[in-house]
Amino acid sequence: MAQSQHLRGARISRYLTGNCTSMWYRLVQSLYLGLAIAVLGVFIYAFPVGQAWEEETGLSVLFRLRGQRPAPQEVVVVAIDGRSSRQLNLERDMRDWPRSLYARLTDRLAAAGAAVIVFDIYFRDPGAAEYDRQFASAIERAGNVLLFGYLEREFLDNKAGGKLLEVERLRPPIDLFARPAADIAPFVLPKVPARVSRFWTFYGANELASLPVAALEQYAAPVWPVLSALVGEGDSRLPGNSIAAVRARLRADPSLTRRLLQRVSSGQIDMDADHRKRLSALLALYLSVDSPYLNFYGPPRSISTLSFQSLLSGEERALPMLRDKVVFIGFSERTQPGQKDNFYTVFSQPSGLDIGGVEIAATAFANLLQRETIMPPGGTALWLVFFWGFLISTLFRALPAYWNIGAGLLAAGLYFLITYQLFAQASSWLPWTIPLLVQTPLALFAALLWHYRDAHRGHRQLRDIFGYYLPGEIIDRLAHDTRQALEQNETAFGVCMATDAEQYTRLAERMRPADLQQFMNRYYEVLFAPVRSRGGMISDVVGDAMLAVWSAPADDARLRQKACEAALDIVAALEQSTQAPLLPTRIGLHAGAMVLSHIGAIDHYEYRAVGDIVNTASRIENFNKPLGTSVLVSRQTVQGVEGLVTRGLGTFTLRGKQQALELCELVCRVEELSDATRRLHACFGDALAAYQAGDWEHAMMLFRKLLSRYPDDGPSRYYLKRCENRQNYA
Incomplete structure (x- = not known):
C-alpha cells in the first residue's frame, strides 16, 4: 500500500512537470474540490442541526442588522x-x-x-x-x-395497537x-x-x-x-x-x-x-x-x-x-x-x-x-448551497494562493450583501451561515492545502508545514474525512443516576389512569427535589424510570459525592413519604465519560446524556433485584468520596457488558451508621473473602450464620445461593 502510494505520488509529480498537463491537472483538482465542498455543504444543511444553526444564527443576524422597521397601520x-x-x-x-x-x-x-x-x-x-x-x-x-x-392535548389508549x-x-x-x-x-x-x-x-x-x-x-x-x-x-x-x-x-x-x-x-x-x-x-x-x-x-x-x-x-x-x-x-x-x-x-x-x-x-x-412572512428557504437553498460551494472552491483552487484570502473576503462579502438586501427589501431568506462560515473557510483551507501540496510535491512536506499550525491528526482528519472532523464531539465527565420503581406494573393495572397520573406526579416530586438540590439535571423520564446526570469538565470527587448524597436523600424521602401505596425504588449510580447534546430531529429535540455511562447505570440499577439492595454504585463512583458508608459487594459482569465491574452498596452517611450495620458489614466482609477465595463450605457457613442474625440482608442471600449452586455442581 505504502509503495503504491509512493509510486502514484511519483507519477503525479512527473505529471505536473509539464506546463500543459499541470494546467489540466489543476482544473481537475478544482472540479473535485468544488464538488466535495458543495456536497459537504448540502449534507450539513440537509440535516436538522444545519437548518437549526441557519435559523438560530443566520436568521437572527439578518434581523438584528435590519433592525426595527415600521409596522403596518392596519x-x-x-x-x-x-x-x-x-x-x-x-x-x-x-x-x-x-x-x-x-x-x-x-x-x-x-x-x-x-x-x-x-x-x-x-x-x-x-x-x-x-x-x-x-x-x-x-x-x-x-x-x-x-x-x-x-x-x-389528550392521550387515549389504542387497544388495537398498544400505543x-x-x-x-x-x-x-x-x-x-x-x-x-x-x-x-x-x-x-x-x-x-x-x-x-x-x-x-x-x-x-x-x-x-x-x-x-x-x-x-x-x-x-x-x-x-x-x-x-x-x-x-x-x-x-x-x-x-x-x-x-x-x-x-x-x-x-x-x-x-x-x-x-x-x-x-x-x-x-x-x-x-x-x-x-x-x-x-x-x-x-x-x-x-x-x-x-x-x-x-x-x-x-x-x-x-x-x-x-x-x-x-x-x-x-x-x-x-x-x-x-x-x-x-x-x-x-x-x-x-x-x-x-x-x-x-x-x-x-x-x-x-x-x-x-x-x-x-x-x-x-x-x-x-x-404577504411578508418569511418562508423557509426550502429546496432552492440546497441548490444555492451546492452552487456556492462549487463556485468558491473552484475559484480558490484556480487562483494563486496569495489571492485566495482577498478573493474569498470579496466573494463572501458580496454574497452576504445580496443576502441581506433580499431579506431587508423583499423578506427573502437565503442561507448564509453554512456557505460563509463553513464552506468558504473549508474551501479556502482545502485550496491552501492543495497549493502547498503542489509547491512541496508530496503529502509529507505538506504535513510538516501545517504541523506548525495544527496537530497532525487534525490535518489528517480534515484531509481524509471532513465529515468526521466537523461532527466530532468533546466528551465530559459525569455521574449518571438511574432509578426504577418496583411494583409499578401491578399498581398501573389497579389504578385509573387519572389517579395513576396524579400518583406518579407526586412520586416524581419526591425524586426530583434531591436531584436538583444537589446540582443534578433530570435527563429523561419514562414511565416509572428516571435518569439524572451530574456533569463537569473533568473527574471531580465533589460531583460524585453530590450524586451519592442525592441517592441517599431520595431513599430517605421515600421512607418518610406519607403517600400510599408505597413505591419502593431501586437506584444505580455510575461515573465516567459522557456527552451532553441535543438529540432529535425536525421540530423536537431533547437535551440528554449520551454514552456507555447511561447504559451501565441502568444495568447497575437493575442488578439491585438479584442482590436485594436499594442503592448500588460502581466502585469508581465512590472512589475518594468522604463521609459516606458503602459495602463492597464484589465484582460482577452485568447483563450485556463484557467488562466486569466492582459494585458497592451505598448505605448511609457516616454519622448515621449504627453498630448493627457495622457488625453486619464486618461479618459480610469475612464471608465474601471466603467466597472470593473459593472456600465454598466456609463461605456457606459464614453466610448462614450472618443470615440467622440479619435475615433481611439481600447480598448474603445472593451469595449463599451462589455457594449452594457451586456445591451442587461440584
Whole structure:
C-alpha cells in the first residue's frame, strides 16, 4: 500500500512537470474540490442541526442588522399591563377581571369603527353573571369579535395497537361568549427548544385556522362574496361553513389558487386597492406553508400599542386611529419584572423583556396581510448551497494562493450583501451561515492545502508545514474525512443516576389512569427535589424510570459525592413519604465519560446524556433485584468520596457488558451508621473473602450464620445461593 502510494505520488509529480498537463491537472483538482465542498455543504444543511444553526444564527443576524422597521397601520395592540391593573385597582391576572370592562372596551372599539376585534384571552370559566351577560351582548353588538380557543392535548389508549393515541381538541371559551363570537381559534406556536420564530397558520389533521388566520379571514369579509363567486360557490352572504368550504377548496387546489391570485394581482378583477390587498393576502395565505417564519418588526411594542386603561378612561384622541383597524387585545408589559405570556425571540431585550404573545399574534396577522412572512428557504437553498460551494472552491483552487484570502473576503462579502438586501427589501431568506462560515473557510483551507501540496510535491512536506499550525491528526482528519472532523464531539465527565420503581406494573393495572397520573406526579416530586438540590439535571423520564446526570469538565470527587448524597436523600424521602401505596425504588449510580447534546430531529429535540455511562447505570440499577439492595454504585463512583458508608459487594459482569465491574452498596452517611450495620458489614466482609477465595463450605457457613442474625440482608442471600449452586455442581 505504502509503495503504491509512493509510486502514484511519483507519477503525479512527473505529471505536473509539464506546463500543459499541470494546467489540466489543476482544473481537475478544482472540479473535485468544488464538488466535495458543495456536497459537504448540502449534507450539513440537509440535516436538522444545519437548518437549526441557519435559523438560530443566520436568521437572527439578518434581523438584528435590519433592525426595527415600521409596522403596518392596519393592526393595533391594546395592552393589558401592570399600569392598567394598578389604575383600575385590579389583580394582575386579566382572566379574573370583571367582564364588564371587556364589554366597555368592545363597545368603544366597535364605536370607533374597528374592523376586527381579537381577544387573545382564554375565557375558560364564567365570571359574575351580570358582567358576563354584558360582555356577551357587546360581542353580539360588535359582530366582529374573535375569541381565543385553547387547544387541549389528550392521550387515549389504542387497544388495537398498544400505543397511546394523541388527540387534540379545541376548547372554546364559555358558551355564553362563544355563541355570539364571529369565530374562535387557537394560537399555536411550533415546539422549539427556546426561541419563538415561527407560527402555525393551519394546525393539525383538522387544519384548524389559527387566530391570525381567523383575523385575516374576518378582515377580508367584504371580499368574500367576490371570492366565493370566483371559486364557484356563488353565495352573496357566506355563513361560516361556506368560508370553510371555500378555504378547503382553495387549499386543496393550489393551481386554482395561483390563477386567482394572478388575476387579482394583475388587476383583471375590478375592485379598489384596499379590497385587492385583502383578497390577495387571503389567496397567498392559502398557498403558503402551514408554519411560516415570523417577520418581526422590532423589539417589544414595535406594533402600535394602546393601553387598556387609556381606552376605558375615554382618551378620545386614540379612537380615530382605530377605524378600520384589526385590534388585538392581550397581556403586554413594558418592563421585564411584570412579564406574563411573553416569549423569547430574536428581539428579546438584554434586560430580559420579551415580546408578548398578543404582539406575536398581531405580528403574524400583519405578516399575512402584507404577504411578508418569511418562508423557509426550502429546496432552492440546497441548490444555492451546492452552487456556492462549487463556485468558491473552484475559484480558490484556480487562483494563486496569495489571492485566495482577498478573493474569498470579496466573494463572501458580496454574497452576504445580496443576502441581506433580499431579506431587508423583499423578506427573502437565503442561507448564509453554512456557505460563509463553513464552506468558504473549508474551501479556502482545502485550496491552501492543495497549493502547498503542489509547491512541496508530496503529502509529507505538506504535513510538516501545517504541523506548525495544527496537530497532525487534525490535518489528517480534515484531509481524509471532513465529515468526521466537523461532527466530532468533546466528551465530559459525569455521574449518571438511574432509578426504577418496583411494583409499578401491578399498581398501573389497579389504578385509573387519572389517579395513576396524579400518583406518579407526586412520586416524581419526591425524586426530583434531591436531584436538583444537589446540582443534578433530570435527563429523561419514562414511565416509572428516571435518569439524572451530574456533569463537569473533568473527574471531580465533589460531583460524585453530590450524586451519592442525592441517592441517599431520595431513599430517605421515600421512607418518610406519607403517600400510599408505597413505591419502593431501586437506584444505580455510575461515573465516567459522557456527552451532553441535543438529540432529535425536525421540530423536537431533547437535551440528554449520551454514552456507555447511561447504559451501565441502568444495568447497575437493575442488578439491585438479584442482590436485594436499594442503592448500588460502581466502585469508581465512590472512589475518594468522604463521609459516606458503602459495602463492597464484589465484582460482577452485568447483563450485556463484557467488562466486569466492582459494585458497592451505598448505605448511609457516616454519622448515621449504627453498630448493627457495622457488625453486619464486618461479618459480610469475612464471608465474601471466603467466597472470593473459593472456600465454598466456609463461605456457606459464614453466610448462614450472618443470615440467622440479619435475615433481611439481600447480598448474603445472593451469595449463599451462589455457594449452594457451586456445591451442587461440584
